[in-house]
Amino acid sequence: MHFNLSEERKMLKESCDRLLNDHYTKYKNHHEVSNSETGFNKKFWEECSEIGMLSALISPDLNGLGGTGEDIMIVFELIGKHLVVEPFLSSGILSITSLTNSKDIDTSVLDEISSASKIYAFGHSEVDTRYDETYIKTKANYKNDAVFLTGQKSFVLNGDFANKIICTARFSGNDFDQNGFGLYEIDKTHCDIRSYNTIDGYRAAELKFSEIPAKELCKNSDAYNALLETLYAGAFALSAESIGAMEVCFNMTLEYLKTREQFGKAIGSFQALQHRMVDIMIEIEQAKSAVMLAAGTYEADKNTKYKNISAAKNLVGRAGKLVAEECIQLHGGIAMTWEYNLHNYAKRLVMIDHLMGDSDHHLEKFKLYSNY
Amino acid sequence: MDFNFTQDENDFRQEIKDWLSENLSQRISNKVKKFQRLDKNDYEEFMKALSAKGWLAVNWPEEHGGTGWSNSQKHIFEEEIVKAGAPRIVPFGLNMLGPVLMEFGNKEQKKYYLPRILNCDDWWAQGYSEPGSGSDLASLKTKAIDHGDHYIVNGQKTWTTLGQFANKIFCLVKTDTDCKPQNGISFLLIDIDSPGIEVRPIITLDGEHEVNEVWLKDVKVPKENLLGEENKGWTYAKYLLTHERTGIAGVPNSKSAINHLKVIANKTYKNGKPLIQDPLFSSQIAELEIDLKAMEIFNLRAISSAESGKAPVMESSLLKIKGSIIRQKTSDLLRKAIGPQALPYISEQFDEGWNQETIGPEYAGPLAKQYFIYRKISIYGGSNEIQKNIVAKSEFRM
Numbered sequence: 173m174h175f176n177l178s179e180e181r182k183m184l185k186e187s188c189d190r191l192l193n194d195h196y197t198k199y200k201n202h203h204e205v206s207n208s209e210t211g212f213n214k215k216f217w218e219e220c221s222e223i224g225m226l227s228a229l230i231s232p233d234l235n236g237l238g239g240t241g242e243d244i245m246i247v248f249e250l251i252g253k254h255l256v257v258e259p260f261l262s263s264g265i266l267s268i269t270s271l272t273n274s275k276d277i278d279t280s281v282l283d284e285i286s287s288a289s290k291i292y293a294f295g296h297s298e299v300d301t302r303y304d305e306t307y308i309k310t311k312a313n314y315k316n317d318a319v320f321l322t323g324q325k326s327f328v329l330n331g332d333f334a335n336k337i338i339c340t341a342r343f344s345g346n347d348f349d350q351n352g353f354g355l356y357e358i359d360k361t362h363c364d365i366r367s368y369n370t371i372d373g374y375r376a377a378e379l380k381f382s383e384i385p386a387k388e389l390c391k392n393s394d395a396y397n398a399l400l401e402t403l404y405a406g407a408f409a410l411s412a413e414s415i416g417a418m419e420v421c422f423n424m425t426l427e428y429l430k431t432r433e434q435f436g437k438a439i440g441s442f443q444a445l446q447h448r449m450v451d452i453m454i455e456i457e458q459a460k461s462a463v464m465l466a467a468g469t470y471e472a473d474k475n476t477k478y479k480n481i482s483a484a485k486n487l488v489g490r491a492g493k494l495v496a497e498e499c500i501q502l503h504g505g506i507a508m509t510w511e512y513n514l515h516n517y518a519k520r521l522v523m524i525d526h527l528m529g530d531s532d533h534h535l536e537k538f539k540l541y542s543n544y
Numbered sequence: 545m546d547f548n549f550t551q552d553e554n555d556f557r558q559e560i561k562d563w564l565s566e567n568l569s570q571r572i573s574n575k576v577k578k579f580q581r582l583d584k585n586d587y588e589e590f591m592k593a594l595s596a597k598g599w600l601a602v603n604w605p606e607e608h609g610g611t612g613w614s615n616s617q618k619h620i621f622e623e624e625i626v627k628a629g630a631p632r633i634v635p636f637g638l639n640m641l642g643p644v645l646m647e648f649g650n651k652e653q654k655k656y657y658l659p660r661i662l663n664c665d666d667w668w669a670q671g672y673s674e675p676g677s678g679s680d681l682a683s684l685k686t687k688a689i690d691h692g693d694h695y696i697v698n699g700q701k702t703w704t705t706l707g708q709f710a711n712k713i714f715c716l717v718k719t720d721t722d723c724k725p726q727n728g729i730s731f732l733l734i735d736i737d738s739p740g741i742e743v744r745p746i747i748t749l750d751g752e753h754e755v756n757e758v759w760l761k762d763v764k765v766p767k768e769n770l771l772g773e774e775n776k777g778w779t780y781a782k783y784l785l786t787h788e789r790t791g792i793a794g795v796p797n798s799k800s801a802i803n804h805l806k807v808i809a810n811k812t813y814k815n816g817k818p819l820i821q822d823p824l825f826s827s828q829i830a831e832l833e834i835d836l837k838a839m840e841i842f843n844l845r846a847i848s849s850a851e852s853g854k855a856p857v858m859e860s861s862l863l864k865i866k867g868s869i870i871r872q873k874t875s876d877l878l879r880k881a882i883g884p885q886a887l888p889y890i891s892e893q894f895d896e897g898w899n900q901e902t903i904g905p906e907y908a909g910p911l912a913k914q915y916f917i918y919r920k921i922s923i924y925g926g927s928n929e930i931q932k933n934i935v936a937k938s939e940f941r942m
Binding site: 175429443446447450453459464467469483486535 | 820837838840844929939940942
């Protein structure tokens with residue numbers, strides 16, 4: 173048993189960290205990137221691809237360089253640390269996982285994604301389906317050899333600038349059935365797109381479409397399995413991302429407590445504040461440990477894998493909220509300003525709990541996979 | 545990163561299990577599982593068996609008769625003895641005094657005391673806290689006056705755990721008062737049978753006698769019983785507190801308590817269904833289980849960084865705090881799980897051999913009592929607030 177990163181992974185981590193840091197210090201904050209017309213920086217996205225940050229999310233059998241839980245953890249902790257708005261989650265984790273769990277894997281598509289030449293987005297949630305796994309109202313209509321989709325997908329991360337969208341749609345059964353739905357690929361140009369920024373400064377879109385041509389990736393139990401894999405991959409990546417963001421919040425707050433003076437001394441000299449910092453520290457270590465366990469069992473049987481990811485996402489949801497709220501409180505008024513960067517991290521931490529299942533959702537799933 | 549135990553470690557676990565099934569008596573493990581009162585012989589029977597096997601001094605180096613085990617092995621061992629329902633290995637001689645003796649004791653002291661600890665010839669008690677010195681330990685008042693070849697000691701120690709069974713006590717005493725409190729403390733090894741020592745029971749809120757007051761009145765202590773140098777006791781005391789704290793989180797205890805909780809929640813009914821199926825209650829168990837699993841990994845991370853030579857001082861404090869919270873929450877849920885069955889308190893139920901009918905299931909009897917006594921976990925060994933001070937001082941540098 174050991175918890176060290178291999179030399180190769182340490183190098184991956186260092187080189188990615190350097191690239192992200194160099195790039196993002198050019199901007200005032202990540203809103204500047206999101207607010208640009210394209211919503212992300214294409215040249216930087218290509219640089220990320222060049223140093224292998226996208227290949228790190230794909231297993232060597234499929235022309236990638238990684239794809240293990242540990243690789244995903246390393247990449248996403250850094251994404252959280254630098255509040256990266258580029259489509260690592262949507263085009264990276266979600267699309268890659270759904271594609272690699274589909275029936276016929278087309279490695280040329282994966283190559284297009286990892287080389288940054290195409291961007292994919294993933295659409296499952298609909299406006300009122302919350303975090304449900306199989307509540308799918310979008311319809312798939314099979315006619316002869318072709319299939320056509322009608323419906324609406326909501327909160328599609330990077331759905332506005334992706335070239336292709338992978339989405340879920342139902343062709344039979346009731347809204348919540350595990351059978352009777354499929355995963356399909358659709359073209360963005362066929363959709364009616366409403367693009368917007370999220371509260372935490374990322375880009376998302378509402379997609380509406382009616383009887384548009386689609387390509388079936390898988391259906392029925394294959395689709396159900398691929399969907400679960402995708403949602404859990406996303407929950408795991410977000411959990412790792414949260415760790416990166418929590419650590420930044422903690423460090424910013426510690427620094428502030430040392431420099432901010434009131435009553436003639438650094439406010440960090442007050443025990444009431446010191447003790448709250450220790451409480452945060454404990455929960456960050458706890459969250460990190462849960463994410464490490466999920467990373468270490470990412471390749472295990474599905475029950476173990478999903479149980480540990482649900483545990484991590486639950487714990488990260490609770491810890492992230494604590495860190496966000498406490499770091500704002502410990503800073504005081506300055507943290508309420510747009511100017512001071514803390515709110516961006518705090519918002520990301522809280523909004524991560526609104527993606528891919530919140531802490532309540534994952535507590536239920538944890539019970540399910542633990543046979544309560 | 546690798547979360548698996550090696551084949552060697554798995555074999556090791558099996559070896560421990562096999563040994564325990566043969567050498568830990570059913571009589572004792574039953575008492576432990578029923579939270580019955582243990583007497584001196586119960587502790588000693590198990591510790592002597594371990595000693596004969598060479599497994600008593602888990603944390604000692606081999607040259608002194610220890611196991612020389614790796615931290616992972618120690619972790620496995622601790623887990624298995626808790627699972628088996630063994631009495632706890634009394635830590636005062638083995639884990640507290642032992643390492644200090646090895647580091648700071650003179651040749652004669654090591655030669656005399658260490659084997660006696662190893663063979664269970666001596667039962668040591670800890671003489672640190674005083675009525676006026678809890679968290680502020682350095683303010684202690686027990687005084688040792690130099691009388692040439694001996695000291696005369698006067699004062700009072702308190703919270704002396706299992707002192708009623710002890711024949712020796714190591715004490716922090718004041719040998720100089722004209723200096724910073726920390727610089728005038730010495731570390732004395734004292735016979736409890738010495739004239740002038742009286743051990744009086746303190747009955748705790750659960751009605752039990754585990755801790756004591758120790759009164760010292762004109763107690764004569766020979767100079768050869770001074771450990772290390774005069775006025776350096778604070779250094780030794782701190783060494784003792786930072787030594788071998790990887791077990792501080794109590795992971796094995798919480799694990800078995802949560803398993804117990806789940807068993808009980810399966811047997812207890814609410815609205816006609818097992819309590820474990822009640823969403824409100826089961827969510828509380830699940831959250832606790834998630835926290836415990838994370839803490840287990842956190843603990844293993846600390847152990848593995850200790851293995852690579854980094855003293856896990858900060859981690860120990862964080863683990864002590866989180867560990868106490870988890871143990872207390874578990875005992876809180878255990879108490880809640882049984883509803884009104886928590887009310888009856890039949891003290892005789894905790895005596896060996898008691899065989900009358902219980903009110904409600906037998907497992908219900910100790911749960912409320914345990915809940916109350918477990919409040920101590922966040923108080924002893926440096927309260928959680930003191931742990932936070934330690935972390936703030938060492939990590940935040942504020």
